[in-house]
Amino acid sequence: MTALLWILVAIGLVGLVVMAISTKVIQEYQRGVAFRLGRLREPLEPGVRLIFPGIDKMVRVDLRVVTLTIPPQEVITKDNVPARVNAVVLFKVVDPVRSVMAVENHAVATSQIAQTTLRSVVGRADLDTLLAHRADINEDLARTIDSQTEPWGVQVQVVEIKDVEIPQAMQRAMAREAEAERERRAKIINARGELQASEELSQAAETLSRNPASLQLRYLQTLLELGADHNSTVVFPIPIDIIGPFLGKLPQIIDKFTEPAASHAAPGPTEAAASAASSNGRTQHE
Template sequence: MEPLIIANMLMPAIITLLALAIVMSVFRVLREYERGVIFFLGRFQTVKGPGLIIVIPVIQQMVRVDLRTVVMDVPSQDVISRDNVSVRVNAVLYFRVIDSQKAVINVENYLQATSQLAQTTLRSVLGQHELDEMLANREMLNADIQTILDARTDGWGIKVSNVEIKHVDLNENMIRAIAKQAEAERTRRAKVIHASGEMEASEKLVSAANSLAVEPNAILLRYLQTLTEIAGEKNSTILFPMPMGLMDTLFKEQVKQSPKTEK
């Protein structure tokens, strides 16, 4: 008889605990960035949240969906560019769920699906460009990849807000080839600049010669100015070029002033 008495005493407590557990399971709390997709007997019913919601056990089921922006690292991908250069490229993807119903119903796992789609799109888009474009036009490539991903994930309720290419890894041979190309380009620019400077200098010299030819004494003043500049450097020996025209003038004057010899 004692076991029956104990069972009768514990039965109300057990029923109370079960009822309390059922009542507690009815109420769910969703945070501000969460939504609950409600299914009624397996069929989609509504999207609830945030805050306190009621979910009837057994009859209704709820799937939580996070609406915050997801930062996903796209693994390094082997890409062959349009000019047949093999590189390894990785990127980072920013996206978030904007339609909880589509994210749960239209795709099994939207995180994995978005990751796989980002990898294939990265290889496809970069394979259509040359290596120089990958290195110099990353903003354009980021925009192209983001546009393609955003269009393809729209049916999953996903909004891709940004894509950033982080690294473009090259092998050692390609790095040396790029270094040689950059060195050759710098040499070409130096030669062009030097030739341009020589051309400008020759034009200035021609202009200066024309100005000096107008006044014969100007060249003498220029020589004297040069002599003054050299003397200011405290040199013990000064080499001063004598104009041949000036020598001819002095020689003619000396001949005129010398007495004529009698025949």
């Protein structure tokens, strides 16, 4: 009787140990892919589940978004510029069964596919597109990688290019190009400003010419602006209408002053020769 009791106690202890070992807790963000004697069972939902050792085998699959960093890749763009590009991939498992049955390690496989796709997509774009239209390249990368990982039950949500490293010589060339472009824009803006200013000045001149009093007011305003600073400059504006007649008679006045001076000037060589000839003639006659 005592031996039988000990046997029952031993069986009970073994059963408790087996139950403790067989009890598995699946978290809310996990799913369990179980195999019984090598055959696939239904996915195990979150909660407490019994997995008998030696009979059952369970693989935990995390359904959360996984961040995968792609190491820097040496690529050559479409316009033959060498560059180093790295990126980050965000993906998650949407089908736990296929992520276990279709691929050995879905995380490693997704990483390798992302690296090769990154080199391929960047190699089809030139450097300007890679730098200026990065969003389009990111969408192309996500779409291409997701199409290859979809049979594994993996959904790629986001692919972002983090950094693009180019040679120092190319950076200096791009800096010179940007500086030249800025200078070109500055010259164009300055020329447009001069054109607009000339048009406005022309309109203002036409408006002022229709009313002489407005021109006088403009003169007075200019004097006020000059007198705002403490300086010794004195400006007397004289309208052109007043000095215009004098300017018209200026050539006549200059001619009047030059005629008396020409009359009192010394005789030229021709006049001196003629005077000497006449003097000689009178001497011979005498």
